[in-house]
Structures are given as C-alpha cells and as structure tokens.
Amino acid sequence: MNTFEQALQQELSQLKEGKNHRFLKSPPGKELLDVSSNDYLGLRDLPHLQKEFFEKHPDISLFPFSASSSRLLTGNHKEYLKTEELLATLFQREAALILNSGYHANTGILSALCHKDDLIIADKMVHASLIDGFRLASCDFVRFKHQDFKHLENLLQRHASTHKCIYVVTESIFSMDGDTTDLQALLALKKKYGFILYLDEAHAIGVRGDKGLGCAEEAQCLQAVDLIVGTFGKALASQGAYLICNQIVKDFLVNKMRSLIFTTGLPPVNVAWTYFILKQLSDFQNRRNHLQQITQNLRNELTKFSNFAVPGDSHIVPVVVGSNEQAENLSGYLQSKGIYALPIRHPTVPKGTARVRFTLHAGMEESQINLLIEALKAYEAGLE
Template sequence: MPVKRYEKDLEKIINNNSYRILRETVKYGKNLVYQGKKYLNLSSNDYLGISSDFEIWNSFIKNKIINKNNFTGSNSSSRLLTGNSEHYTQLEDYLAGLYKSEAALVFNSGYHANIGILPALTTKNDLIINDKFVHASIIDGIRLSEAKVICYRHNDLEQLAEILSKKRHFYENVFIVTESIFSMDGDIADLKKLVSLKNKYTAFLYADEAHAIGVMGNRGLGVCEELNLVSQIDFIIGTFGKAVASQGAFVICNNVFRNYLVNKMRSLIFTTSLPPINLEWTYYVLHLVIKMQDQRNHLKHISEYFRNKILSLGFESNGSSQIIPLIVGENSKCIKFSEYLQDNGIFILPVRPPTVPEGTSRLRFSLTANINISEIDNIIRLLKKY
C-alpha cells in the first residue's frame, strides 16, 4: 500500500513539534478530567459555563422531552427534502426577532456556514476583501468561491480603504469579510469603521461573530449589538457551538439573501439537517443566554484582570476579550510551557502553526464565566514561577 509519503509527512510534523492528537476528556463544570487527572479547563469555548451545567440540561430534559415528547434524534433528510421541521422554523423566527432582521438561516455548524455562504453569493465578477486573520473556515469558503480575493493586513483598515478606493469600480459586488472577535488573538474588529467603509464604497459586510455570541452585547447578540450596528451589517454569522453550548450556526440577513442561499448554498443543500432535539436545545438555551448579563459582566471583569496581570509580568499578549493569548514563539517552548501548567492542574494546550503564523506559537487562555478571581490568581502565581 503506497503510504510512504504520508508516513514521511507525519515524521516531519512530529519533528517540527506540530503533531496533534485527539484527547478523551470528561467535563465537570469549569473542570475536566484527562487520563484520570482533574484540571481547571482553560481551553474551552464554553464562555457562559452552560455546556457542563447539568442543572440546565436536566431542566431541559424534564420540561422539553419528558413532558412534550414531540421530537426525535434525527431528521434523516436534508432540509430541502423532508428535514425542515417545525423546530427549524421556531428557531429561525426567534433569531430573526432577536436581531430585528428580515430573516435568519440555520446551518449544521460554523464551518458549514463559512464554507458555503461566500461561494454561493459570489461570481468571477465580484471581489472578496478579507482580514488576514479570519478563521480557517472562512478561508476555505473564499477558496471555493470564483471571486477575486485580496487580503488586507490584520485590522489595518487604512489598507482596506486603499484597496477599496483602487479596486471597487472594477467589480460588480464587493464583500468585506472579518471576524468580530478574532479567535486566536482575542482582539476586536473596528466594526464601526468597517460599516463606514462598506457604506462609502457600496460593499457588503460579512462579520463572523462566533466568539462574540453570548459574550458581547446586552443580550449576548455580539459586538454588532454592543455597538448598535445590527441593522447595518449585511451578514452576521453566529455559532451555537461555543457560548450557546449546542451545535449549529446561523446567518442574519435579508429575505432575498436567505432565499438565494437556500437555492444556491451547497453546504446547506447537500447535508442531512440537524436533529430536532438539537434545535429544541438551542432554542431553549438561547432564552437563557439573553438574560445572562451578570455572567457576561463577570467574564469581562476577570478577562481584563487576567490580561493586565499577564502584561505586568512582561509577557506578550493582546486583545480585549475573553480570549487571552500568551505569545511564546517557538513550538517546542510553547509545548514545554503548556506541559508545566498541565503539571500544575491547568488544562491549556499549545496553539501552533498552521493555526497561527510561524514564530507565534501561543498559549490561548479561553476564560469562562464560572472561573473566579482566586483561580486566576493561582494561574498568575504559576506564570510568575515559570
């Protein structure tokens, strides 16, 4: 069997300290157990602490499953055949109402959303201009599109403006693509300026709010809500797999775009739809998320506290969200740093290329609302000792 090439590639990955494995973990609130040892979990996207809150889950089981018993574990069909249940309609109507938008459309995951929307909407007559640090799923979607693509330096909106001024008139439609909170750096895009640029140059703005949903805004609807920009962003992408503690994703857009995606978006059309129980759980949790302002305030407080402490120790970090990177540099050094923290009960994993640029391997501290200040202080103490 001709597998030599793959064996050699794996050897290179191992020698470069970039080899990845799948770890079997069991979560208990803010903690997890891995290989029989208990850790404080600093690598999760469970920003509001919902995914391992068994009280919430048990309440859902009791009130929604035992008492109603009107949904199952699978639709066994794509949405365009027989998989578009009432549970989809209920969830999408609720999302559209939250955002005061014409429409919402739900997908199987953030990856399904990001690899499908831009290829469906663009042609060779269009231009996509994306921030250099957008998520890999967005990059994959851009690669699948027929549009011309130009990348601007991370959060460099002066360069973006220059590109627009020089290139806009050559294309039918232009799509400006960004994340709101960047997943590996924790910094926040200047959505106000981006809205201004998209209006000036008659472009569409595509904002991925995956790491902002549940965390930012009075009701957890993201940076767009925080800045009162919901009605001015053409495509708001959100995910249920992080703070909402479920599975799936959505786009907020107008009816024309929703109908167009239903007819053109391959990653929506050619996949089995989400299970009804999943859709009901998402709907149930969203009603909780919009009320969790105390948790959002606490998360903001501990994030600012932790970031300031890290900077005061002389470590390199950036951002202004619950995602706090500690830039280490070399892969091997980053691995050793993470192993030290794991030895001391902190579950933090090294983030290495190609997830981040070469030479910027990092520890990505992902804070959640059920972590307290004393636990943050313990991490700071460990960082001081290293």
C-alpha cells in the same frame, strides 16, 4: 507499508520533528482547570439548565434524534422554523437561517452568493473555514493586513471600479489574538464604498452586548451589517450555526448553498435545546459581567510579565512565547500544575508567534484565575 502510506508517514514524521503533530484528545478530567474550551458562558455543565429543559419538554422522547434528511427534503422539522423565527426577532432582522456548523456556514454562504465578477476582501487573520469558502467561490479574493483599515481602503479604491460587487469579510473577535474589530470604522468605509459586510461573530455571540447578541449589538449596528454569522457551539453550549440576513438572501441560499442543500440537517432535539438557550440569552448578563471581570483581572496581571506578549482585549487571552517547542513546554508545565491549556502553533499562527491561549469562561472563580497567574509566574521565574 505501501508507497502511499510511506509518503504519509514521511510527512507525519516531519510534523513531529517540527513540534506540529496533531492528535485527537479527550476532554480534561475534573481535576484539571480547563482554559481551552469555547464554553465562554460556562453553560455546558449547569445541571439546572438541563433539568429545566427536560421539565419544559416532557415529550422530549418524541423529538427526533436525527433529521434523517436534508432540510430541503423531509428534515425541516418545526423546531428549525421556530428557532429561525426567534433569531430574526432577537436581531430585529427579516430572516435567519440555521446551518449545521460554523464551517458549513463559512464555506457555503460566500461560495453561493459570489459571482465571477465579484471580489472578496478579507482580514488576513480570518478563520480557516472562511478561507476555504473563498477558495470555493467563483470570484477572486484578496487579503488586507490584520485590522489595518487604511490597507483595506487602499484595496477598495483599487478594485471599486473593476468588480461588480465587493464583499468585505472580518470577525468581530479574532480567536488567535483575542482582539476586537472596530465595527464603526468598517461601517464608515461601507458607507463610502458600498460593499457588502460579512461579520463572523462566533466568539462574540453570548458574551458581548446587553442581550448577548454579539459585538454588532454592542456597537448598535445590527441593522447595518449585511451578513451576520455566529455559532451555537461555543458560548451557547449547543451545536450548529446561524446566518442573520434579509429574506431575499435566505431564499437565494436555500436554492444555491451546497453546504445546506447536500447535508442532513441537525437533530431536531438539538435545535430545541438551542431555542431554549436563546430564549434566556438576555438573562445571562451576570455571567457576561463576571467573564469581563475575570478577563480584566488576568490581563492586568499579565501586563507585568516580561517574557510574554499578550495581545487582544477580549475573553480570549493568548500568551505568545515564540517557537512551537516553547508553546509546548509552557502547555506541559501548566498541565503539571493542574491547568489544561493547549498550545497554538505555526502554521495556525505565523512562525515565531506560537502561543498558549486561555479561553476564559463565566464559570471560573477568582481563585482559579489566581492559580493560573501563580503558575505563569513560576514558569517565567524558571526562564530567568
């Protein structure tokens, strides 16, 4: 082992000692109840959806399985255009832009839009992809305390006169605490200070709103949010991401956004599947209602536990236990009971707040929720 590899091995050993070593995992088998995926609507494994897709596309073999180029060269297949048109229609906005992933979106949009005299102010708990995007931008960025809009206003007051343009960045549903942001409060501040609002709806698209368009639809403010980002790879059981914006923003990004310009596009066959799911998104209301019901049932039961903290108010239900080791222990115990729930550890979350996070999906039955509750009761009893 050379010096370079020895240094890597030393750092890996430190990660293992801190119970923070990561490795790639295979999907759980059918014998385990999976409460760690992002398949919130439970669409991924529905055979009738796949069957209907193939019936509607008898020419599917003619759809390219690779774009074979960036969208600015020869990769801009017609499926992109019709899906972007559908997105703009659904959101009642001027334009939409399809991107390869949420990571491509969040690292590319603000790094393209922001200039050196601008400022990004972001919630402390925004996703790592957004933080990487801030670092790539040519402007400064600061953070406000999680969901603390008084702190946000203090920062706006302090910086309003010193920066040309301010971008406020948040998520509608935060993946670590499972809490929902107060969009009306943010929009009141937007009206007062005139900033650009960037909203990441990755965990809300599909599961919130009457048509499944996310929390901005639910709050009736689709027109008021400047930049709405979401993914197809969670509740919509597909791949890729989107930006909802005005046409001039789209045109600018097509010219300036490096994570769009310098990458091969998504496979057109995949974009066709996304279009197929989007066309019937509003028809999944029963699945959204069921998801809300089982989430509320689980949260109601978890309030009775004394050894766990359960933050949030969404279908993402974290059980905070403390140390990385405690989170690993709970995860391992649940797996022994047939439940696949993975630990979320420091430094992904603050030290002392490691957790096991349950991401519920609409394909789950009440009996499975009860299985989870009984397993947690048994685990807690063993702590006392």
